[in-house]
């Protein structure tokens with residue numbers, strides 16, 4: 105069956121200043137559960153967008169009701185040998201942890217404690233009814249993915265290693281965490297003790313948007329082992345509380361939080377890309393690009409998968425809500441085959457025949473929602489035109505309105521049985537940069553939030569409703585333009601098969617980045633993002649390429665080459681100018697007289713990145729910019745260098761991309777040489793393969809300022 109996707113709208117919290125609720129549950133007349141999420145078109149309040157899900161739970165839904173409807177029915181299957189995966193997805197502060205973990209009071213308990221309670225109860229029942237012949241053991245493992253590293257939550261934090269636990273692919277195709285501890289759990293009390301202790305190990309820290317924000321993805325695995333005589337049946341329930349995406353411009357996040365946030369946003373972005381790739385039927389699903397997606401292996405795991413989309417009802421989350429509705433709607437299209445885990449015989453090594461392995465590994469199904477009532481009509485329609493792209497989600501407006509002029513307006517909805525009443529207000533995409541919309545307009549408990557819901561008072565420095573409207577308008581315009589640009593590309597161009605040579609080259613780079621253990625984590629991360637951007641670009645997916653380049657930017661702050669790529673892509677997609685995270689106030693135009701700080705950078709804000717400066721990049725860069733200036737280098741010196749024989753030799757050596765040759769330069773060791781070559785492969789090669797000038801070379805990470813001077817001067821000796 106396809107992944108079951110349900111939405112839960114949380115109630116307003118007392119402290120929340122934005123009381124303007126715009127998200128509501130609909131559909132499901134005559135006592136049937138709701139199936140539609142409705143919210144206004146951000147560009148036209150009188151018109152509604154609707155998204156269809158398997159079920160929709162409104163603000164009044166209790167923890168008990170949600171569990172009874174969505175989780176309890178799968179307990180039986182779990183004991184029949186099926187694996188069950190439950191995961192909560194949504195923007196920060198929308199209620200994921202509340203849904204999964206809940207509060208301490210009995211009525212507030214979330215899905216996880218209720219699941220365990222159900223497991224123990226059913227286990228006892230089975231033992232009782234079998235007259236003691238069948239015994240049921242429960243074992244737990246609990247871990248988090250923090251900054252793309254896996255940490256065991258059942259072990260004290262002192263035992264953590266810097267790199268975390270490695271992942272391993274099993275013969276069955278499943279990805280597992282190597283070296284994870286597992287604890288036997290006798291009863292609910294046992295579980296609660298373990299769970300509370302483990303949660304204290306979980307990295308949560310206060311952010312401005314959510315005072316108890318989860319900064320990691322938490323994964324609880326409950327293994328159920330049923331033994332009858334000499335047969336053993338194992339199945340696993342996984343409950344996953346994903347960290348929420350957030351916008352750093354709104355959260356006042358400090359250095360550490362920024363890095364965390366980048367990791368969280370990246371993994372969630374990869375998840376949305378995987379969902380999209382599966383629903384499109386792509387051959388390559390980018391699971392490998394984040395540990396969370398490797399572990400989740402959406403669509404590859406057998407069994408039953410339920411995705412709970414958490415939503416906040418307020419207007420201040422409007423664009424974020426649209427974005428997560430888009431992603432979740434696509435997830436409905438992922439098919440998971442329900443395959444029972446085999447019974448194995450005690451003492452006999454478990455047989456995993458290749459046939460079984462192959463059968464267990466899920467072939468990815470592009471359009472697998474024959475089970476999804478909303479898609480039946482579309483599935484039929486699709487047959488007529490197999491070349492047409494699969495429309496990834498259903499959204500229709502509720503009010504007949506004038507057709508809009510965007511290119512999107514004429515596209516038919518493909519997976520909704522609902523009548524599309526208006527072609528207006530097509531959905532924004534979830535994967536363009538603009539589609540993880542800014543929370544600029546999100547008020548929570550902050551002052552800004554007040555200004556959102558209260559009219560602007562005279563003389564105050566607040567944002568007026570019209571300003572906000574304009575911001576939303578602009579953002580939506582960007583999103584629509586990006587989508588329109590993407591849609592304008594002919595299908596053959598949208599997903600071309602990469603040439604074998606390019607594919608091989610990219611795969612080799614991917615393997616290398618993964619295998620270089622010596623490499624700084626942040627450096628690897630930055631390179632991975634560049635690689636992902638490169639892959640997207642090769643495939644003609646400019647929007648995804650842009651997103652990846654933008655995410656790589658904090659790892660290579662101020663890099664002219666990278667900024668150029670971003671600017672070009674933004675222009676191509678019809679998006680506005682880039683908003684630089686680097687404070688514009690410290691950015692000055694380079695003048696004839698360029699001032700160089702003692703050990704490195706140019707003053708124009710285009711700080712370079714060398715191996716040592718990868719972490720903590722963003723703040724370090726600003727700190728560097730504040731340092732006193734001590735040396736002044738005149739432009740004529742640069743001009744002379746450009747035309748000197750040393751300059752030409754330096755370029756020649758760098759352009760050779762030969763690690764051994766580059767290492768001969770003064771001040772460049774093995775690591776730096778390798779990092780340079782990788783960077784050149786990713787950034788320069790696609791533009792013709794050459795660093796054309798010394799000025800360009802000075803903007804290559806690791807080759808700015810002093811590193812450049814040393815290498816250059818070394819050639820003069």
Ligand SMILES: Nc1ncnc2c1ncn2[C@@H]1O[C@H](COP(=O)(O)OP(=O)(O)OP(=O)(O)O)[C@@H](O)[C@H]1O
Pocket residue numbers: 113114115117194195196197198199200201202203314316317318319346347348349414
């Ligand atoms: N259904 C609900 N009923 C009552 N309160 C709720 C509900 N859902 C969420 N809340 C409250 O909203 C706040 C934010 O919820 P929560 O921490 O679960 O969000 P989250 O999505 O897990 O955020 P993050 O991703 O930042 O961890 C909490 O105070 C929580 O108690």
